[in-house]
Amino acid sequence: MVSGSAIAGSDSTFATVSTNLDGWMTGSLGKVFSLAALAVGLGIGVIxxxxxxxxxxxxxxLASSIGPGVLTNMFSAAM
Incomplete structure (x- = not known):
């Protein structure tokens, strides 16, 4: 068996798209999405x-506000 290095996310083909989506989800757009999901859930719950x-x-x-950071850390971790 040959042992090689395993580095998650070493391909930079979609780096620009990934950076944009991460910025949107961790920025104000992600906050708006999280608050909207909470408001809709509360509204439906009351009805x-x-x-x-x-x-x-x-x-x-929670998933939309915490999820991007968790995924970024998972894919940037080196084994």
Whole structure:
């Protein structure tokens, strides 16, 4: 068996697109998206009188605000 280096994300073909999307999701656009998901979840939860919609809105808001940083760290980690 041959052992080689495993570096995640060493290909820079879509580096510009990745940088743009990361900037949008961690910047003000991501904050707006997170707040909108939370507001929609709260609104649907009030209308349906169900906590599940609120939990879904909170989950989407957390995933959209924390997710880009987690994915960036996963793909930039070197083994």
């Amino acid at each position: 349906k009188q169900s906590i599940l919609s609120v939990a879904t809105g909170v989950g989407v808001a």
